[in-house]
Amino acid sequence: MKRRWLHSAAIAVASLSLLGKPAAAQQILRDAETEAFMADMSAPLVHAAGMEPRNVQVFVLNDREINAFVAGGQYVWLHSGLIATADNVNQLQGVVAHELGHIEGGHVIRSAEGMREATGITLLSLVLGAAAIAAGGAEAGMGILGMGQQAAMGKFLAFSRAQESSADLAGARYLSKAGLSGKGSLDFFKKLQNQEYRLAIPQDDSYGRTHPLSGERINVLREVYTVDPSWNKPMDPKLEARFERIKAKLVGFVSEPNQTLIKYPESDQSIPAHYARAYAWHKSAYPDKAMSEVDALLTAQPHDPYFLELKGQVLLESGRPADAIPPLREAVQLTRQPLIATMLGHALIATEDDKNFAEAEQVLRNAVARDRENPFAWYQLGVVYERRGDTPRAALATAERYALMGDDQMALRSADAAMQGLKAGTVDYLRAQDIAMVSRAAVEQKRKKR
Numbered sequence: 001m002k003r004r005w006l007h008s009a010a011i012a013v014a015s016l017s018l019l020g021k022p023a024a025a026q027q028i029l030r031d032a033e034t035e036a037f038m039a040d041m042s043a044p045l046v047h048a049a050g051m052e053p054r055n056v057q058v059f060v061l062n063d064r065e066i067n068a069f070v071a072g073g074q075y076v077w078l079h080s081g082l083i084a085t086a087d088n089v090n091q092l093q094g095v096v097a098h099e100l101g102h103i104e105g106g107h108v109i110r111s112a113e114g115m116r117e118a119t120g121i122t123l124l125s126l127v128l129g130a131a132a133i134a135a136g137g138a139e140a141g142m143g144i145l146g147m148g149q150q151a152a153m154g155k156f157l158a159f160s161r162a163q164e165s166s167a168d169l170a171g172a173r174y175l176s177k178a179g180l181s182g183k184g185s186l187d188f189f190k191k192l193q194n195q196e197y198r199l200a201i202p203q204d205d206s207y208g209r210t211h212p213l214s215g216e217r218i219n220v221l222r223e224v225y226t227v228d229p230s231w232n233k234p235m236d237p238k239l240e241a242r243f244e245r246i247k248a249k250l251v252g253f254v255s256e257p258n259q260t261l262i263k264y265p266e267s268d269q270s271i272p273a274h275y276a277r278a279y280a281w282h283k284s285a286y287p288d289k290a291m292s293e294v295d296a297l298l299t300a301q302p303h304d305p306y307f308l309e310l311k312g313q314v315l316l317e318s319g320r321p322a323d324a325i326p327p328l329r330e331a332v333q334l335t336r337q338p339l340i341a342t343m344l345g346h347a348l349i350a351t352e353d354d355k356n357f358a359e360a361e362q363v364l365r366n367a368v369a370r371d372r373e374n375p376f377a378w379y380q381l382g383v384v385y386e387r388r389g390d391t392p393r394a395a396l397a398t399a400e401r402y403a404l405m406g407d408d409q410m411a412l413r414s415a416d417a418a419m420q421g422l423k424a425g426t427v428d429y430l431r432a433q434d435i436a437m438v439s440r441a442a443v444e445q446k447r448k449k450r
Helices: 032-048 080-085 089-104 107-134 138-177 183-198 214-225 237-254 257-263 271-283 287-300 305-317 321-335 338-350 354-370 375-387 391-405 408-421 427-449
Strands: 028-030 057-061 068-070 075-079
Touching: 028 032, 028 237, 032 057, 032 089, 032 138, 032 237, 032 305, 032 338, 057 080, 068 089, 075 080, 075 089, 080 089, 080 237, 089 138, 089 183, 089 237, 138 183, 138 214, 183 214, 237 257, 237 271, 257 271, 271 287, 271 305, 287 305, 305 321, 305 338, 321 338, 338 354, 338 375, 354 375, 375 391, 391 408, 391 427, 408 427
Parallel strands: 057 075
Antiparallel strands: 028 057, 068 075
16 A cells, blocks of 8 residues: 655544545544544554554545555554445455554655665766766767666665565564454455556556555465465454444445445445435435434444434534533443544534533543544634633634644744733643744744745
């Protein structure tokens, strides 16, 4: 899978909501149930890779492309298109295992090595080409320049393919150590191979590509997987059921409603189908139909926190915040999940009832304490502070929000405003000071680049 550098991204909240843009036209999808599933699904692989599960996070990007990558730190990024394409949890685990191989191998950092080698070849060709041109051999000089660029590109691509092969074998090792079958990994590579066939990509040589051909990878990995003791081990049925749920809700959220209803027709009365249709109807602004699907889910599992969360979301976004509070309260009590807590805080504020603001403040303070990288939670907390006349802390919450969104100018302005009203030396003052210092440095750096 591809690897990419990723800049800091803004993060907002709602049950399966769109967040900031880490790359052009891409948005992070955050969802409490999905994040819990990703953590549980990847934990045995993370352990097998010698990493600490709490330090490794798997995020989802709203992108139809079948792709996954790592981009610094211990973060794995999966495209929504990849999850929608995967047939089962084992296929997804195969992809994550491969990406963990990139993390363990330090491939994002080591990519600089391949670039340096390629740059060295390019610089040498420039020197030799310039010398030839100066000596009167213009054609020879241009030929040297062209060959140098081609050699540099070939060197870098070979380096990249070597990293991909290394990650494949590392992923196979993690799957084996975790006691998971490699069938899913092979099956997913076959999907990629079919895509190469459809795109008419030549299958005789991977030269000129950043990745080995899928057929080459399949041939190597088949020899490893088929002799592993876990080759015929079945998937965990509970984990597979959870995968089907998060896949369905993802499809319902990102796909056009008519496509979702074709994939999950009314005749399908399974839990995933109700889930997908609930999101499709809600997305289409049919709250009654969405609520009918949610009721079917809660009839089957009355105290499922994520079904309760969805009920609260549909009610809240349909203009019924007071009715959304009970199911959201129960969902928070069952999970203590900050994303759901933020939605509860939003519902409490949306009632515009002063009696609810004290609870909203407590809920939102707890939410940002457990998940500080959530601009929407900071926005809601700022609303609470402003409502009760605490302008300095409202400014601090706004500074936190803009800092996460990458708006350094507004973060600096808000942090400076917060410091004007906060007592020097307090925790909040020092935090505002930190934001101001970092934001000011970023603003100055941007000015120097102009």
